């Protein structure tokens with residue numbers, strides 16, 4: 332692994348002390364128009380305020396007031412981990428204030444921090460669910476209590492605030508909590524771990540922010556302790572919380588998907604700080620197998636509703652996909668850390684796939700309802716959730732405004748607020764663009780500042796034009812990611828010369844002058860995608876992707892068929908300026924008393940053209956049925 336030692340600046344969501352690539356700060360990657368600019372605007376105008384309003388409404392923010400006023404446990408609202416969503420909201424607010432300098436949001440952030448801080452106890456302990464008369468004792472339920480998980484989100488919020496605004500009240504609260512944590516769980520203290528990983532990566536990042544190694548030391552203790560059965564057995568088995576095998580010895584991500592990817596992200600952080608290539612290699616090997624065998628076409632992770640967990644290799648049923656939004660976000664966090672550590676673009680490929688097809692799918696078009704799970708096949712149109720009450724959780728028929736377990740909306744909010752940093756990186760003498768959006772990217776190379784303007788309508792259009800707006804008088808590298816899906820037809824134009832480029836990194840090294848243009852043209856036209864034949868649930872089916880976007884067929888667009896399940900695709904695929912249509916035929920599937928032992932179903936001789944839509948946009952037109960994977964003609968006969 333090539334190693335650089337960075338001088339850390341501010342406003343990075345992740346700031347490793349070494350690695351192949353350096354992160355860019357939020358201020359260095361400005362997304363100005365297009366798909367992701369619209370999503371960031373939605374976050375600013377709707378999602379963050381929606382999360383804040385709901386947590387006031389359901390009393391999760393009020394829990395902190397109740398703690399101060401001695402009204403706990405009687406007045407406590409929400410699940411044992413509800414504090415964490417207040418912290419994720421604080422993190423989203425902090426990054427957003429850093430990105431936009433929104434003074435009104437800054438005032439709301441400060442007011443919320445004051446309410447949280449007032450509930451902190453004199454020794455640094457902070458949690459509204461434990462430790463008071465009538466509540467469980469502190470750390471009496473490490474399996475399920477989520478106390479350390481909540482601290483993790485508090486520390487990440489403080490890092491966001493510290494890196495965007497400097498040390499303030501939130502950083503002080505987090506420091507006291509982190510010191511308490513090290514005191515209680517350090518060497519000679521409680522020798523255990525939290526059932527839900529999260530505090531590990533937070534402690535490493537807080538150590539990076541404060542420059543204090545004891546927080547990294549505490550993360551190391553937690554990671555090394557895990558996998559030895561300290562949490563005990565449970566009905567779901569200790570693999571549910573990754574406590575059956577040490578991180579270094581595991582072969583694949585397993586158990587609860589969010590816990591698995593958060594733990595893996597923390598292990599990469601620790602591996603980077605410790606310069607421990609073995610630990611980083613172990614996690615990257617686990618992720619590679621997980622991507623190859625346990626990941627949906629959307630980038631979604633988690634095939635079991637039971638335990639919100641990974642299934643076995645190739646167990647990826649569309650209609651039972653759990654694919655929690657948070658697992659997708661955790662996967663992006665993990666892939667970003669490995670991208671920075673190794674420089675390998677396969678991690679940026681996964682980030683792109685997951686951003687467009689999980690993160691962008693979760694929020695409704697108005698930013699006021701969310702998917703928690705992300706099914707790939709909705710058999711029956713869902714019912715509209717209440718706009719007044721939280722959804723019991725996870726129902727995937729239609730997006731819900733809030734959930735009893737509402738980890739996903741705040742996770743979307745903090746991710747969108749930090750989006751720019753996932754898009755580009757730098758090295759001592761180069762700039763790397765990993766994701767494409769119209770805007771401006773700048774970086775401080777060792778030789779001085781450089782900047783590039785990006786002009787594109789990607790992913791609607793495949794042309795991405797980079798114009799150098801600031802440069803050096805010596806040569807430097809501009810690296811562009813050619814996505815793995817662009818197997819043929821990607822073109823690079825430099826100085827009037829055009830050449831075909833293959834997936835991976837395409838690097839241009841020269842003395843650039845202001846106004847120099849480099850154009851990458853990606854073949855975004857719609858294409859058929861076939862699954863690995865070992866994925867039983869997908870046999871006889873194909874999907875359509877357009878650039879990085881997975882498409883789907885929604886019943887709203889096939890009124891003549893009654894259901895998306897009564898159709899077979901014929902192989903015709905048309906893409907006219909992004910309007911993608913396929914030809915389908917209906918199958919005759921009369922009801923039988925026993926659904927086995929039947930003749931091959933008959934198929935209509937008549938074909939009809941139907942339009943496919945981006946999966947991220949489904950269910951924005953009311954209840955519908957939907958399929959990503961489309962049955963082909965193989966199991967039916969034409970009549």
Ligand SMILES: [Zn+2]
Nearest residue numbers: 655657738739
């Ligand atoms: Zn979630």
